[in-house]
Amino acid sequence: MRVTIVGCGYVGEALARRWGEQAAVDLTVTTTREERRVELIPVARRVLVVRASDPSALFQALDGAEAAVFCMAPGGDRQVDADAYAATYRDSMRALQELLPDMPQLRQIVYTSSCGVYGDAAGAWVDESTPAIPRDAHAAVLLESEQLLEQCRADQRRVCVLRLGAIYGPGRDLIRRFKTLAGTTRTGDGRIYCNWIHRDDVAGAIAAAVAGGWDQTVNVVDDQPWLVADLLNQICNSADLPPVQWSGSEPGAKPMVDRRISNRHLHSLGYELLHPRLLLRSE
Template identity: 40%
Template sequence: MNVAIVGCGYVGKTVARYWREELGLVVTVTTTTPARVAEMEAIAQRVVVVKGNDTTGLESVIKNQDTVVLSVGAANANVYEETYLQTAKTLVEVLKQTPSVRQVIYTGSYAVYGDRDGAWVDEDTPVAPANANGQILCDTEQVLLSASGENLRVCILRLGGIHGPGRELVKIFGRVAGTTRPGNGDEPTNWIHLDDIVAAVEFARLHRLQGIYNLVDDAHLTSRELLDRVCEQHNLPKVSWDASLPKVRPYNALVSNQKLKAAGFQLIHPETI
């Protein structure tokens, strides 16, 4: 079984290691940084230095592959279109010439739901991106889904906030301990552990999932609850809240994970903390 991972950052690298070491799959990974090749060679049989808009380069990556994972991440807000949308468009063009690929899995974001004032959303909820980069993420999903066909399934995983080894919650939130945050902390959070992302990618590959699936844990703690627990666990001063200060968070929704669970997926870490 040949599998390719386009974009090998925090998530892609972990999926590659799991597929090669635990399942014995033949793994090809990409990076845009030549200096990372040696690091990538430890987790994949083949490493290709390629940018997402390089048609010839991507053709060489996905030739003779069975499954392709698109797991790119933008270095900053200014390169969203180049990182996500242009890569997706190039990949879809290349897929037309690559009949061996039967499954595409894309790790996207629940950011496409935008600000729902804390209401529940699921995969049937219309997207409502809060800004231009959210719209780019929506467009990326649609471009990829357009490649679906009788012989090719496309699975979009809308991820919550990612935490795990090296990206622990205390590392993410420790710097705000003892500070005052805008709002009252009552907006829900949606998180997912790295282990569950790896497991869901494999679940999607194994079951050839088609369509959109939310990938978040069961906890849905409010921001206040989450920060209180992080601070308590690590003996840090608690965060204060000031409702007179305007909120700046563009995403505010309770994201349902029922569709993926109904398909048979079981979370390894159902609780955020």
């Protein structure tokens, strides 16, 4: 099968390596930077330098593809503003919409969105039937991008939106990321839930979506949401560091989004998580 991964970064590269081992996929991948092209040559037959918001560049990347995986993100781990989000996600989906009439061969599109589209649920469980009510401008862009992509569904074209939890894994190890918080005092009480997914399960779920022709929205998180305070405690304990302190709830402070994301639908599709529970060390 001819497949294109648009945005071959942390997740895209893991996916490309996985498909490389299986050999049944004729793969094109994209990066936005000329200097990454050489790095990606071992993982795909074609490597292109593409901004997906540019329709002619996107057309080149998708030319002949039967399946496309969109897993682009602006700025890696850096925080960027909502305009940069819009330029990456929304404008790429608009470019895709424009091109589809000339791409009848493209039968499956998979897009990695985020559980960030869900609003606050005061710690309750949310699933794919819970209305998405974005809490900020970034999440609103992600939801708008999902909606643009949903419009690309057709009789001969399946569309799958994967809403990912926070990604960790090799190179994004939790202890390394959070150990600087040891011994500090954080605002609030840390009693809000966070939801995680290992990089290899993101790649696994994307591969399953393409292989199985998934045509729906699916949450991709592991089996166990964590309270932030418990997670930071575990991290500090296992690294032998002083615990994080909490200042207690502050009147008038804007609470963070607090919800437990259900992965029941992912399980019902037959996907077996490689890492059902969080690994503190994943290097």
